[in-house]
Amino acid sequence: MSEFYFDTKLDQPILLGIKARNLSELLAGMQSVPESSIYYHTHRYLRQHHFLSPEPPNDFAYWITDVLNEDRLAERVSSVDIIQFQSLEALRREFIDILQSHMESSERSPSAPAGEEFHFMAARTFVLHTPHVAHNVGEFVAILKEVTPGSLYYHIFEAKLRLEKGENDFSRWFRDQGKTELADRLTRLDPYTYTLEGLRNKMIQLVEKYG
Amino acid sequence: MIKLEDYIPVVGKSVVEELFMLAKHIEGKKIQNINSTAVGGGVAEILTRMIPLLNQMGVQARWDVIKGNEKFFVVTKKFHNGLHGVPVSVSDEEYQWFLEVNRENAEQMQFDDVVFVHDPQPIGLVEKRQQLGKNWIWRCHIDFSKPDKNIWRFLEQYISRYDAAVFSAPAFARRLSIPQVLIAPSIDPLSDKNKELEQSYIDSIFEQYKIDRSMPVVTQISRFDYLKDPVGVIKAYKLVKKHTDLQLVLAGGGATDDPEGPAIMKQVMDEAAGDKNIHVLFLPPGSDLEINALQRGSTIVLQKSLKEGFGLTVSEALWKGKPTIAGAVGGIPLQIAHKYSGILTHSIEGTAHWIKQLINEPEFAQRLGVNGKEHIKNNFLITRHIKDYLLLFVSLFHEGDVITL
Missing domain, CATH: 3.40.50.2000 (Glycogen Phosphorylase B;)
Incomplete structure (x- = not known):
């Protein structure tokens, strides 16, 4: 059995100095910001409020709801099924399409009050190798119980969408070991609907049962 | 160390x-x-x-x-x-x-x-x-x-x-x-300002400053700077006082690079004059344990800033599980999600309204404090x-x- 090296990641939030007061400006921002900004605004809540359940939606939906009071649009933006997307460009396109179709059909053009604008941000990600290495399923479970949320986050979310590896690192490793059912089950999980601790527990259960 | x-x-x-x-x-x-x-x-x-x-x-x-x-x-x-x-x-x-x-x-x-x-x-x-x-x-x-x-x-x-x-x-x-x-x-959870304290020490600080804890105690800890709106805090207190008995504590110090401190202090003293339920405490540098005790012993903590770089006193209060009401300025909305981990206000009247609400609904107030503490633990x-x-x-x-x- 080959080894699994646990990495972890740490994010540095970057301020882009671009803000939106209304949907037109939000759309313009979405079209021009770097991919890492789309990533940041769709994953920030997972990191900052990872103890909360249910998970708050992405930043775009939160702002559209709380500041612009556009509930119908907010529901569409918050229900984008991020797990279905293989790249950040495809995810960006989806948000742009939703916004454009809403703006074409809506007569309202609400504006944010001063001080409540949407501020576009991005993240620089630093990946670190941890000393944790699993040589077998037993070691994998033991380490999975202890690693930081950053490590879990890196191998699940970052690997698939930002690094465009197709599926999460855990599934890939188990698939390489011939544990196809476990790999498939881990891939089928929608990690966006769990708290990080909830996700950790679910994965431990699956590995213990099918590993 | x-x-x-x-x-x-x-x-x-x-x-x-x-x-x-x-x-x-x-x-x-x-x-x-x-x-x-x-x-x-x-x-x-x-x-x-x-x-x-x-x-x-x-x-x-x-x-x-x-x-x-x-x-x-x-x-x-x-x-x-x-x-x-x-x-x-x-x-x-x-x-x-x-x-x-x-x-x-x-x-x-x-x-x-x-x-x-x-x-x-x-x-x-x-x-x-x-x-x-x-x-x-x-x-x-x-x-x-x-x-x-x-x-x-x-x-x-x-x-x-x-x-x-x-x-x-x-x-x-x-x-x-x-x-x-x-x-x-x-904030530093192990510093004198934030570490756990013995209840007897907290009690002794309130006794030392003659603050009557048989009534709800509402406290703002801040430098005496007009951007922290200490006069607005007293005005909010006066609106609440019409309906509810309470104690107001305004405690803070100054920094060596702030020449405006004494003038603000005078305005505060004038506004507070004649009311024995308002306690204005000018604390010298090094009063961290006293500040910690005042926050821990209070019913509600305020940070009614008009402008803020960040407002660390909000994190300090939330870390102690205190229901906190603060101005929606600067970095404060990063620390408080309104009605979830604290209360954000924009005016003297709004501040007074929420002081009354939290005094009268202690269970809701407590829930704000619990969520607030978890948010600070994860992020601040x-x-x-x-x-x-x-x-x-x-x-x-x-x-x-x-x-x-």
Whole structure:
């Protein structure tokens, strides 16, 4: 059995100095910001409020709801099924399409009050190798119980969408070991609907049962 | 001395391990912090805690304070107010004096590999960069959302000479030619201001100041600065007092770089005159245990700021599980999600309304406190701050969006 090296990641939030007061400006921002900004605004809540359940939606939906009071649009933006997307460009396109179709059909053009604008941000990600290495399923479970949320986050979310590896690192490793059912089950999980601790527990259960 | 390992019971072992792993990547680089006051205010407070912890991880960090006379600090106080959007007038002579003091300091200083300059007072030191090279970071701790145009134009010439700028909240970001990083400040859960206290000590502090805890106690801990709106707090208290008995505690100190402190104190004393249920406490530097006790013993904590760089007292109160009502300004909305982990208000009347609500609905108030504490634990403790500073230093030596160290 080959080894699994646990990495972890740490994010540095970057301020882009671009803000939106209304949907037109939000759309313009979405079209021009770097991919890492789309990533940041769709994953920030997972990191900052990872103890909360249910998970708050992405930043775009939160702002559209709380500041612009556009509930119908907010529901569409918050229900984008991020797990279905293989790249950040495809995810960006989806948000742009939703916004454009809403703006074409809506007569309202609400504006944010001063001080409540949407501020576009991005993240620089630093990946670190941890000393944790699993040589077998037993070691994998033991380490999975202890690693930081950053490590879990890196191998699940970052690997698939930002690094465009197709599926999460855990599934890939188990698939390489011939544990196809476990790999498939881990891939089928929608990690966006769990708290990080909830996700950790679910994965431990699956590995213990099918590993 | 507090050790980094002492935080393991608070944040977990793996978080502390990550810090040590990260620190290895700036081995051999010397970090120099520079600000304008050694005591008073959030910047001095965080540097006092942070430097020894960085040193323990093998990071060679130190802290210098620039020297300035009264005339210099009058000018920098104008900058401070102007950057907060208060109309001020700064003469050419005052700008020149500001630069002169910066140049004198620069001549007397030795600069390290990374020069980390805090706030506008020492910003002009960057003139030395052309001659010396090195990596320069400017860290802005104040609310920058609506700066006075003239002061902004003046400062921008200097900000753009740095390698990176750091702000405390997204709203402070501007269109700049250099990278801008978000680093929220933090509190230290093991400091005298935030550590757990014996109930008997808390009781003794309230007895010492003759605060009657048979009534709800509403407290604001802040420097006596008009941007903290202590007079507004007393007005809100007076609205509540019409319906509910309560005690109001306004406690704070001053910083050595704030010449306006005494004038604000006088306004506060005038507004509070004749009401024995208002306790105005001017606390000297080093009163951290008293502040901690006052927060822990209060029913509700206020931070009714009109402008804020961040408002660390909000995190302090939430860390103690206290229901907290605060102005929706600066970095405060990062710390409080309204009606979830605290209350955000925009006016004296709104503040009074929520004081009454929280006094009358203690279960709801308690829930706000519990959620608030969890949010602070995850995002605003010193371990997260150390991580952000280490990333900032490391980032000076790497390029790209995803960096494998």
